[in-house]
Amino acid sequence: MITVTKVNKWFGKLHVLKDVSFNVAKGEVIVICGVSGSGKSTLIRCINGLEKIQGGTITVDSMNVHDPKTDINLVRKEVGMVFQSFNLFPHMTALENLTLGPREVRKMPKSQADQIGLELLARVGLADKAHSYPASLSGGQQQRVAIARALAMQPKVMLFDEPTSALDPEMIKEVLDVMIQLADDGMTMLVVTHEMGFARKVAHRIIFIDGGTIVEEAPPDAFFTEPTQERTKRFLEQILPV
Amino acid sequence: MEVVLRVTPHLIQGIYLTLYLSIAGMVLSLLVGFIGGMIRSARVPLLSALWGVHVAFVRGTPFLLLIFIIYYVLPAFGLRLGAQSSGVLGLVLHEGAYMTEIVKGGIDAVDRGQDEAAKALGLTYMQKMRHVILPQAIRLILPPLAGQFVLLVKATSVVSLIGITEVTRVGQQLTQRGEHTFVTFGMVALFYFLICYPLVRFSDQMERKFSKWLETA
Numbered sequence: 299m300i301t302v303t304k305v306n307k308w309f310g311k312l313h314v315l316k317d318v319s320f321n322v323a324k325g326e327v328i329v330i331c332g333v334s335g336s337g338k339s340t341l342i343r344c345i346n347g348l349e350k351i352q353g354g355t356i357t358v359d360s361m362n363v364h365d366p367k368t369d370i371n372l373v374r375k376e377v378g379m380v381f382q383s384f385n386l387f388p389h390m391t392a393l394e395n396l397t398l399g400p401r402e403v404r405k406m407p408k409s410q411a412d413q414i415g416l417e418l419l420a421r422v423g424l425a426d427k428a429h430s431y432p433a434s435l436s437g438g439q440q441q442r443v444a445i446a447r448a449l450a451m452q453p454k455v456m457l458f459d460e461p462t463s464a465l466d467p468e469m470i471k472e473v474l475d476v477m478i479q480l481a482d483d484g485m486t487m488l489v490v491t492h493e494m495g496f497a498r499k500v501a502h503r504i505i506f507i508d509g510g511t512i513v514e515e516a517p518p519d520a521f522f523t524e525p526t527q528e529r530t531k532r533f534l535e536q537i538l539p540v
Numbered sequence: 541m542e543v544v545l546r547v548t549p550h551l552i553q554g555i556y557l558t559l560y561l562s563i564a565g566m567v568l569s570l571l572v573g574f575i576g577g578m579i580r581s582a583r584v585p586l587l588s589a590l591w592g593v594h595v596a597f598v599r600g601t602p603f604l605l606l607i608f609i610i611y612y613v614l615p616a617f618g619l620r621l622g623a624q625s626s627g628v629l630g631l632v633l634h635e636g637a638y639m640t641e642i643v644k645g646g647i648d649a650v651d652r653g654q655d656e657a658a659k660a661l662g663l664t665y666m667q668k669m670r671h672v673i674l675p676q677a678i679r680l681i682l683p684p685l686a687g688q689f690v691l692l693v694k695a696t697s698v699v700s701l702i703g704i705t706e707v708t709r710v711g712q713q714l715t716q717r718g719e720h721t722f723v724t725f726g727m728v729a730l731f732y733f734l735i736c737y738p739l740v741r742f743s744d745q746m747e748r749k750f751s752k753w754l755e756t757a
Binding site for chain 2: 346348371372373374375377378379381383384385386387388389398399402403447448451
């Protein structure tokens with residue numbers, strides 16, 4: 299579904315991604331972890347073209363994302379994204395946030411978009427908030443609306459960029475529960491997160507990035523119990539409860 | 541009272557012209573301001589830089605000079621415009637430059653995450669501007685824009701200097717013919733006030749209307 303081949307990216311002189319390569323199969327859930335500044339967020343932002351790359355190739359559903367001949371909006375139609383800071387449209391109700399993409403990009407009639415939107419809001423447990431503005435929702439509720447908004451486009455892949463990092467601890471679970479449900483339904487997911495409980499539970503593979511390179515790539519069991527790299531061990535010691 | 545009755549028909553002639561200049565100036569400079577603001581904000585190569593030079597020129601020179609350049613200098617380059625067209629063009633270039641900066645400022649003030657969220661949904665640039673960015677920018681843009689409209693209405697009096705008999709010019713002519721100066725200019729001032737003050741009030745109301753979604757917090 300996604301192939302990342304020898305991707306290189308610089309911010310000015312800073313080499314943030316160095317020869318990064320990996321594949322994601324349909325229905326796979328990949329967790330990407332690493333310390334701040336390791337390049338993990340930048341990496342997933344390259345997958346829907348929010349960041350440009352200076353070397354290598356990324357394909358999503360056989361579309362070459364960074365080829366100038368590719369219509370990037372065709373890629374983005376198929377790739378949902380959830381941001382750390384939610385980024386809901388504050389001047390629209392929850393339902394309007396959900397229906398904007400389907401109506402404008404997929405040219406869906408309003409009645410159909412509304413129906414799908416209401417179903418998705420119910421799925422994330424917010425059926426009663428359809429007509430609320432984001433400012434009147436809690437952080438956890440906003441993030442669930444944001445997930446529903448991305449799902450409303452019926453994407454083939456979902457990208458999550460630290461979806462719980464801006465949330466109060468008591469709201470993290472409600473968002474993770476929605477993500478777990480989504481994984482169980484077979485969605486292809488690429489998740490940048492520090493939530494190792496989530497990684498252990500739903501990830502098929504965990505990719506550990508440090509200094510812009512993939513240091514370790516393994517299924518959760520192997521990743522947590524027998525990491526092969528020193529750098530991974532030190533990282534796990536820092537983040538896992540003793 | 542006699543003076544009022546006597547000068548009113550003359551002033552109305554000038555008022556028509558002032559309103560024409562104002563409305564044409566507003567509509568066209570608004571168009572220029574939005575297109576220019578989007579070009580500047582998106583940093584479109586070349587166009588953005590060129591318009592930036594124009595904005596710097598307008599900010600750094602008097603409006604009257606721009607009018608003189610259009611009316612007296614452009615004909616030397618083969619572009620001969622009538623007085624009214626020169627006046628409208630001057631107003632549009634001048635006010636459009638300021639409006640460009642107002643629109644650019646409003647667009648740039650919208651959180652970057654909004655831009656990214658709109659892009660991530662696959663919206664085109666125009667869809668993103670129309671549905672996501674401008675509705676949020678507009679409440680930042682409208683109050684200073686209305687202020688700029690007020691300046692535009694008042695700036696129409698400057699174009700009298702290339703021989704356009706708008707309302708200020710008419711007032712001047714009337715007093716030169718011996719009409720009562722206080723009453724005549726008082727009526728001219730009242731006219732401007734009646735146009736400009738509602739604009740200011742309108743801007744306040746719009747600001748409140750567009751802030752609605754913020755107040756739900």
